[in-house]
Amino acid sequence: MTLSPLTARKAEAPVTLPEKAGASRPGRRRSSHSRSQARAAYLFLAPWFIGLLAITLGPMIASLYLSFTDYSMLSEAHWVGLDNYEKMFTEDDRFLTSLKVTTVYVVVSVPLQLAFALALALVLDRGLRGLPFYRSVFYLPSLLGGSVAISILWRKIFGTDGIVNSVLGLFGYEGQGWVTSPDTALWTLIILHVWTFGAPMVIFLAGLRQIPQSLYEAASVDGAGPLRKFRSITLPLLTPIIFFNLVLEVIKSFQSFTQSFIVSGGNGGPVDSTLFYTLYLYIKGFKNYEMGYAAGMAWVLLLIIGALTAVNFLMSRFWVFYGDDDK
Amino acid sequence: MKRILAATAATLMAASLTACGGDDGGGSDGRTTVVFSYWGSDARQQLTETAISKFEEKNPTIDVEGDFSDWDSYYEKLATKTAAGDAPDVMSIEIRGLAEYSGRGILADLAGKVDTAKLDQDVLKAGQVDGRQFAIPTGVNAFPMIVNKATVEKAGKKVPDDKAWTWDDYIALAQSITTETDGEVWGTEWNRNPAFLEIFARQRGEEFYKDGKIGLSEQTIKDWWALLQKISATKAGPDAAQMNETGTKVDQALLATNKSAFGSWWSNQLTALSKGSGQELDLLRMPKAPGAATGGMFLQPAMYYTLSAKSENAEAAQKFVDFLVNDPDAAAILLSDRGLPTNSEVVAAVKDKLSPADQKVLAFIESVRSELSTAAVPPKGAMEMEDVLIRATDSVLFDKASPDDAAKTFISEANSALSQ
Numbered sequence: 001m002t003l004s005p006l007t008a009r010k011a012e013a014p015v016t017l018p019e020k021a022g023a024s025r026p027g028r029r030r031s032s033h034s035r036s037q038a039r040a041a042y043l044f045l046a047p048w049f050i051g052l053l054a055i056t057l058g059p060m061i062a063s064l065y066l067s068f069t070d071y072s073m074l075s076e077a078h079w080v081g082l083d084n085y086e087k088m089f090t091e092d093d094r095f096l097t098s099l100k101v102t103t104v105y106v107v108v109s110v111p112l113q114l115a116f117a118l119a120l121a122l123v124l125d126r127g128l129r130g131l132p133f134y135r136s137v138f139y140l141p142s143l144l145g146g147s148v149a150i151s152i153l154w155r156k157i158f159g160t161d162g163i164v165n166s167v168l169g170l171f172g173y174e175g176q177g178w179v180t181s182p183d184t185a186l187w188t189l190i191i192l193h194v195w196t197f198g199a200p201m202v203i204f205l206a207g208l209r210q211i212p213q214s215l216y217e218a219a220s221v222d223g224a225g226p227l228r229k230f231r232s233i234t235l236p237l238l239t240p241i242i243f244f245n246l247v248l249e250v251i252k253s254f255q256s257f258t259q260s261f262i263v264s265g266g267n268g269g270p271v272d273s274t275l276f277y278t279l280y281l282y283i284k285g286f287k288n289y290e291m292g293y294a295a296g297m298a299w300v301l302l303l304i305i306g307a308l309t310a311v312n313f314l315m316s317r318f319w320v321f322y323g324d325d326d327k
Numbered sequence: 328m329k330r331i332l333a334a335t336a337a338t339l340m341a342a343s344l345t346a347c348g349g350d351d352g353g354g355s356d357g358r359t360t361v362v363f364s365y366w367g368s369d370a371r372q373q374l375t376e377t378a379i380s381k382f383e384e385k386n387p388t389i390d391v392e393g394d395f396s397d398w399d400s401y402y403e404k405l406a407t408k409t410a411a412g413d414a415p416d417v418m419s420i421e422i423r424g425l426a427e428y429s430g431r432g433i434l435a436d437l438a439g440k441v442d443t444a445k446l447d448q449d450v451l452k453a454g455q456v457d458g459r460q461f462a463i464p465t466g467v468n469a470f471p472m473i474v475n476k477a478t479v480e481k482a483g484k485k486v487p488d489d490k491a492w493t494w495d496d497y498i499a500l501a502q503s504i505t506t507e508t509d510g511e512v513w514g515t516e517w518n519r520n521p522a523f524l525e526i527f528a529r530q531r532g533e534e535f536y537k538d539g540k541i542g543l544s545e546q547t548i549k550d551w552w553a554l555l556q557k558i559s560a561t562k563a564g565p566d567a568a569q570m571n572e573t574g575t576k577v578d579q580a581l582l583a584t585n586k587s588a589f590g591s592w593w594s595n596q597l598t599a600l601s602k603g604s605g606q607e608l609d610l611l612r613m614p615k616a617p618g619a620a621t622g623g624m625f626l627q628p629a630m631y632y633t634l635s636a637k638s639e640n641a642e643a644a645q646k647f648v649d650f651l652v653n654d655p656d657a658a659a660i661l662l663s664d665r666g667l668p669t670n671s672e673v674v675a676a677v678k679d680k681l682s683p684a685d686q687k688v689l690a691f692i693e694s695v696r697s698e699l700s701t702a703a704v705p706p707k708g709a710m711e712m713e714d715v716l717i718r719a720t721d722s723v724l725f726d727k728a729s730p731d732d733a734a735k736t737f738i739s740e741a742n743s744a745l746s747q
Contacts, residue, residue, distance in 0.1 A: 073406040073409065074406060074427070074428070179572075267718075271721045286406065287710070288711055
């Protein structure tokens with residue numbers, strides 16, 4: 001689903017991330033333990049960093065240069081200054097459409113997906129028998145969700161003769177072609193995204209395990225019910241994990257490509273209703289031969305995602321609780 | 328996004344690396360390698376590989392390396408290779424990409440280099456841009472109405488006289504077929520193919536492109552949309568959402584699955600449609616506007632063979648193209664896979680080997696040949712036209728825009744694509 005193997009790799013990291021709530025910090029003196037932890041962190045970062053230097057950096061600089069040109073792939077690049085950027089925001093309606101479509105997709109699907117993931121994590125955390133099995137089963141969609149095969153399957157499920165309409169037919173409701181109607185196409189993709197709740201769910205599960213049991217016991221003694229416990233203990237102590245998942249999923253879903261590429265047949269249709277930003281970028285670069293423009297779009301996307309992440313971090317001050325408020 | 332950048336860059340780098348890897352042609356043993364790029368189905372790949380072997384057998388000093396990809400990624404790959412200075416010696420291109428590639432100095436002028444004497448001279452002109460022969464048509468196609476006679480008759484109707492039928496006749500007949508079969512079979516499937524609109528417009532004396540711009544009037548586009556709306560409103564055919572699903576994939580065509588009696592497809596798709604249907608399908612002229620002076624149908628090269636202007640093995644590449652279009656041995660293998668051959672000698676030699684469906688196409692095209700004009704090469708930017716048209720059409724069919732607004736949007740977006 002995501003375009004970036006980098007974020008996918010990052011998603012595996014959180015197992016070590018959640019700081020034990022209420023755990024005391026190591027002293028000011030850096031112990032040898034924390035030094036070796038730092039070394040381990042750098043080691044884990046190394047493959048990504050080497051990849052960045054060896055593979056990504058050069059092309060990124062090249063693309064920055066190309067974004068100021070009219071490069072078409074088929075002929076030489078000519079310097080055009082800020083023309084590409086200007087065009088995006090003043091002339092290109094489809095660019096704005098793609099921004100709108102992507103924003104709706106992110107704003108709707110990310111909270112839904114996280115809520116779903118959290119709910120399931122809570123259920124699984126109740127010491128279910130065969131937990132590893134269920135965990136794996138629920139994780140599966142995360143592995144498959146971004147694949148071409150699933151996108152094709154989605155077309156079938158939500159097609160005129162698909163499963164959804166067969167089920168609706170049982171209740172006497174005549175369905176429609178969900179993926180091929182402009183009013184519903186994006187929603188099928190949102191459902192697809194929510195369905196890939198496995199990755200955040202696993203992270204939530206790890207987070208739930210970190211909450212000290214003693215807090216719940218104390219709450220029980222005070223007569224708190226399950227709802228109260230959830231609101232006053234689980235949720236606040238889980239906020240760092242929620243925040244982490246939120247940042248990751250926003251970045252990831254802003255870069256979604258495969259689903260709309262396959263489901264819409266590559267043009268973001270019907271009537272641009274599934275025109276994701278990256279899909280439009282791809283169309284511009286590879287189909288319309290406006291590679292300079294596409295490079296500019298890539299940089300705008302980087303800025304947008306950077307800004308969103310920064311806002312996310314700023315906002316986090318107001319709602320994320322790290323359990324060690326000594327600031 | 329990083330991955331798009333990285334992928335682009337990696338492809339570029341990989342491509343330029345292969346380019347540095349250098350001279351595949353003219354090795355020390357006197358052998359030459361010609362790279363031939365093309366797209367298509369697995370079946371086409373097999374046919375092409377067989378034809379290549381045949382050519383190598385006849386020309387022992389030349390190796391031909393087939394560079395195959397599916398349609399969806401074909402132009403992306405070709406553009407990337409071209410950007411890296413590693414364009415294939417022989418490139419397959421279709422009519423919408425021709426101006427794009429010839430206009431940028433990528434293609435060689437083939438005049439006098441490939442023997443074209445026996446090809447249909449009219450069709451050959453559809454390989455010229457600004458009077459220069461940049462491309463040799465592989466074969467031709469028409470865009471007819473295809474009919475399943477058995478289905479029509481089962482609904483108690485008669486197949487109409489295609490010399491006289493109008494758009495209204497067509498819709499009324501299709502509607503009655505849907506009704507008679509209780510909706511089990513649709514009267515007709517329909518599409519948003521620019522070729523359909525072009526035929527519709529030519530019947531009114533308009534051209535799709537004129538002087539490098541859109542030649543269609545707003546009224547014509549709106550009337551065409553009204554026709555499509557009428558088809559789905561009267562249940563002569565399915566609604567837009569369902570037609571979107573079938574898309575342009577011939578194996579999912581309603582004709583191929585026997586779920587409709589009529590439908591329009593390119594003539595070289597008849598074989599695939601017939602195979603899917605298992606029933607006999609026939610070709611008809613498109614319906615006409617009442618009083619139209621012309622039926623509007625045209626012959627279009629299915630695709631072209633072109634040569635890279637930078638090829639270091641131009642001579643061998645020319646020989647290969649010559650073999651593909653002029654040698655009956657090549658045609659006996661490729662048959663009508665790249666459209667019906669236009670070399671009269673070749674056609675005569677392979678006629679009996681053609682599938683029954685292809686023989687029908689051949690007979691149909693011969694019988695209506697005098698009514699068909701030849702397609703002109705559309706201007707640069709035409710590759711975007713189908714997407715632009717589909718977007719505007721859907722916005723009308725799904726009530727997202729009024730036909731007036733959508734027609735204006737279409738013309739301005741289309742013209743801006745052409746002026747890039």
